[in-house]
Amino acid sequence: MVPYVAIVLAAGQGKRMKAGKNKQFIELDGKPLIIHTLSRFLDDEWCTNIRLVIQPFDLEEIEALLRTYQIRERIELVHGGEERQHSSYLGLKSLQAESDQVVMIHDGARPFVRQKYLHELAKKAKDTGAALLAVRVTDTIKQRNNQQLQTLNRETLWAAQTPQAFTYNKIMEAHERAKDEEFLGTDDISLLERMSHPIDIVEGSIENMKLTTPDDILRAKWLLQEWREEE
Ligand SMILES: Nc1ccn([C@@H]2O[C@H](COP(=O)(O)OP(=O)(O)OP(=O)(O)O)[C@@H](O)[C@H]2O)c(=O)n1
Ligand SMILES: C[C@](O)(CO)[C@H](O)COP(=O)(O)O
Numbered sequence: 001m002v003p004y005v006a007i008v009l010a011a012g013q014g015k016r017m018k019a020g021k022n023k024q025f026i027e028l029d030g031k032p033l034i035i036h037t038l039s040r041f042l043d044d045e046w047c048t049n050i051r052l053v054i055q056p057f058d059l060e061e062i063e064a065l066l067r068t069y070q071i072r073e074r075i076e077l078v079h080g081g082e083e084r085q086h087s088s089y090l091g092l093k094s095l096q097a098e099s100d101q102v103v104m105i106h107d108g109a110r111p112f113v114r115q116k117y118l119h120e121l122a123k124k125a126k127d128t129g130a131a132l133l134a135v136r137v138t139d140t141i142k143q144r145n146n147q148q149l150q151t152l153n154r155e156t157l158w159a160a161q162t163p164q165a166f167t168y169n170k171i172m173e174a175h176e177r178a179k180d181e182e183f184l185g186t187d188d189i190s191l192l193e194r195m196s197h198p199i200d201i202v203e204g205s206i207e208n209m210k211l212t213t214p215d216d217i218l219r220a221k222w223l224l225q226e227w228r229e230e231e
Helices: 033-042 056-068 084-093 115-128 168-180 189-193 215-230
Strands: 004-009 047-054 075-079 102-107 130-136 142-145 148-151 158-167 200-203
Touching: 004 033, 004 084, 004 115, 033 047, 033 056, 033 102, 033 115, 047 056, 047 084, 056 075, 075 084, 084 102, 084 168, 102 115, 102 168, 115 130, 115 158, 115 200, 130 189, 158 168, 158 189, 168 189
Parallel strands: 004 047, 004 102, 047 075, 130 200
Antiparallel strands: 102 158, 130 158, 142 148
């Protein structure tokens, strides 16, 4: 097993969720979404440190929640940035990590990641420097350019999830380069892709969904019930 540090991103605004507040505070089964997500890492003995990235205006509410769930002392808070990538970078910069320390960057909005994937990602990241959790695409994907439509080869397509795991020096280098070159990606792995860095894929599960739109809440509630029945 490989120990790792987790950076949990919760500094978005949840605009697509249309909840009128940061979606991290939405309650699922009586517990805020962000608490469900943090529990995945708090319950894992191989996770040595958690940085939770938040916006300054959410600080008071987050502090109160962490105290309520008695996990305040186990989590360090970091202020996030305007875009997801800025929040990841600020989370990374807050660490004084060894160069080969494994770091996992995870969306606060993905509460259903299982421990076996965390362990697999940590091991692969230690070996290769970068590992992506992803699922095979099951739909037929079309690409439209102007009026022209084409079907992409599904065998080559993967839907990216988080956590995405790295050694500290590799992901820092990728973020610094992206910053210098003003590249903005929608995930962290894409910053290493553009350096042609080798990346391992860990095949995950569709249950590790991201809560993005209101429709996702129903699915998340149903999944939580399934998880409860498994316990
Ligand atoms: N500036 C940002 C933007 C996003 N995130 C985090 O990145 C994760 C994935 O992003 P997404 O689902 O897009 O969340 P939001 O940005 O909150 O949603 P939206 O794009 O609908 O506003 C979320 O946990 C979100 O809190 C972040 O930490 N900092
Ligand atoms: C990182 C991510 O969750 C992988 O699927 C995704 O790219 C985040 O994108 P979003 O635009 O913030 O939803």
